[in-house]
Amino acid sequence: MIAIEELSKSWAAGPVLRDVSLVVKEGDVTALVGPSGGGKSTLLRCLNGLELFDAGTISIAGHRLAEGGHPPALLERLRRDVGLVFQQFNLFPNMSVLENVALAPRSVARLPAEEARSRALALLERVGLGSFAAARPVTLSGGQQQRVAIARALAMQPRVMLFDEPTSALDPAMSAEVLDVIGDLARGGQTMLIVTHDHGFARRAANRVVELVAGRVVRQGSAADLLE
Template sequence: MIEVDSLAAVRAGNRILDAVTLAVAEGTVTTLVGPSGGGKSTLLRCLNGLETFAAGRVMIAGHQLVAGDHPPRALERVRRDVGMVFQGFNLFPHLSAIDNVTLAPRIVRGVPPSEARGRGLKLLDRVGLARFADARPATLSGGQQQRVAIARSLAMEPRVMLFDEPTSALDPQMSAEVLDVIVELARGGQTMVVVTHDHGFARRAATQVVELVAGRVHRAGPPAEILTAAGR
């Protein structure tokens, strides 16, 4: 589903990613771990074209991204098939929860409003927030907001989901709510890549763990192997 080949990224003269190569099979969960500044988030953002890279190649959900500036049309096609959940939620504050979920299907995919709403309500139900459909993001807790953000991404029916430290801004209890939802998605066979510091989650849900240190793939393998060997 995803193939990253010899990826290199440079920011302000610093090599953020260096010869990163990895593969993610359909229906599997890959977690990116490693110290801060290791290049986890940059790698994730290169996968949906939010950041450009200097060399290498990304194949994702049947689309190819190459080094340098991406043409806007190509990016839009990639992003329709690749969902992303951010550390800071980034819900649209001027829209209710349900409108956050239905906006992209309506204007990007042209789904009729009533149909979009029906599917949106089902998704909100799936993340346990059906009764908050008409609430504004500002009235929801952090955990609730992140679950709406997941539903918003799922509404585009992405083939791959990217999570960028989805629980870092949350307290343990809210983290647990959100992780339960992500684990549930993994069980449903959703292909995903998750940047996280939470090794408990990695053990619980990951098929593969990739450890990035100083922009290079330090180690990669099944969670049992990588996480125990790291001794953490």
Template sequence: MTHVPHHVEERLMVQAINLKKTYGTYVALEDVSLSVRKGEVLAIVGGSGSGKSTLLRCLNFLDPPDSGEVIVDGRQMGAALGERALRRRRADIGMVFQQFNLFPHFTVLQNLIEAPMAVRGLSRKEATARARDLLAQVGLADKEARFPSELSGGQQQRVAIARALAMEPQVMLFDEPTSALDPELVEEVLNVMRNLAAQGMTMLVVTHEMQFARDVADRIVVFDQGRIVEQGPTAEVLRNPQHPRSQAFLKRLLRTS
């Protein structure tokens, strides 16, 4: 697999400033700041419990940070917006989960049209047309009438990506999107993500797939114990990690992938 070319603009799409998040006495994020430019792909790596997933959930306020700011496309996220406005802003940020979290009682098509109709106010016809486009894009045009339980894990995750894209998000968050998949199904999901990157989508990807990071990510951020211990251009960080924690972590990952 070779490098996936994509265009990165100067404009900042996501800014996190001094994010802090604790659960009881456990510090999940300790003063995390990062910024992502439009069209940029950021790989987020780190051990389990290092704060990667918490960061993603703080960015779209699924789990509001205790303090700090999140700015998406120049506009502040936060409870101060009010519940309705926050929901609408949240819909601009697509999220893909490790466990897919498709709605099991809906068909594939229903999974894709529910939120566009309810949140974006699309008619059923418009939403269905958009959904069919996206299903074709992720290679599942023939599965729209199926239920999630009838699909493989890789197919379910592609539907989940399409479901997020149906909201026409400005940025996509991926929380270990291939970690729950059988090894032979990983590649079909990564390919969909490669295409997305090539189309200029801004992406924050929590992942252990180092080959994917190498091919697609512009930058890598390494988390340890709720802090960013290292960040930089992918090639540099992979070739020559500076921090002892990222050295140890990347060595372990690169050996297995």
């Protein structure tokens, strides 16, 4: 589902990714771990074209990215198949919770309003927030906001879900509710790549672990082996 080959990228300050290669198979839940500044988030952002890279190739959900700029049409097709959840949720404050989730099905997938709405409501039920459909995002707790963000990304029925430190901005209680939702998705067979610091969670939810240190893959293998 994801194949990264010898990906390299440098900022002005120096290299951030060096010859990174890794594979995520369909149905895999891969945790991307490692110290801060190791390039985890940058790698994730390269996967859906939010960042460009200098060398190597990415193949993700049937789309191929090479170094240099990407054509906008390619990125739009790719991003429909690749969901991304941010550390800071990035919900749209100018819309209700329901509108946040229904916007992409409506404007990108061009579903009829009623269908987009019922799909959004079903996803909100799935993350346990059906009763918050009419609320504004600012009135929700951090954990609730992140669950809405997950529902929003799922609304495009992506083949791959990417998570960028989804619980780093949350306290333990709120983290737990978000991790429950992600664990639920894992059991449902959703292919996922999750950047996280939480080794306990990585061990429980992920079947594979990749450790990135100073832009290099230093270890990868099954979660059970690596995180013991």
